[in-house]
Amino acid sequence: MVIDCPDCNKKFDIDENLIPANGRLLQCGSCNYKWFFELKINKDIKSPKNILPEDTETIIQEAETSLEKKIDKDIPEKINKKKVRNNVNYLNVFFVMLLSTVALILILDTFEAQISLIFPDINLLLDNLYQSIIDIKLFTLDLIK
Secondary structure, eight states: OEEEOTTTOOEEEOOGGGSOTTOEEEEOTTTOOEEEEOOOOOTTSOOHHHHSOTTHHHHHHHHHHHHHHHHHHHHHHHHHHSOOOOOOOHHHHHHHHHHHHHHHHHHHHHTHHHHHHHOTTHHHHHHHHHHHHHHHHHHHHHHHO
């Protein structure tokens, strides 16, 4: 592709692939003039409407209309078939919370010496916690009897 500098009219041979469809800033190698260059699209080329047969537009419109009707018909049926249920298995939630609590107690017990440097009363809190656990155990054993 040959491009002319708008300032000094010098001609340059440039590869078409170097200029994107939305244009590019160019600089003349002779006079250092800068300008924005856009590719000119030839309007003589037939548009896709002219290439297609005349009845193609009506076929496309009919297909779009029938597709819209099918979509409008199918969507409510599918929504009604899939009823949203928010079932929560409370037993699973209870076990996860129980396991998390036991894990926290084990971590606190394991790092009791290091945590006591930050929280000096951790020993008292852990002893109260252990005593509460023993009380709960004795209570449940009495209920079972």
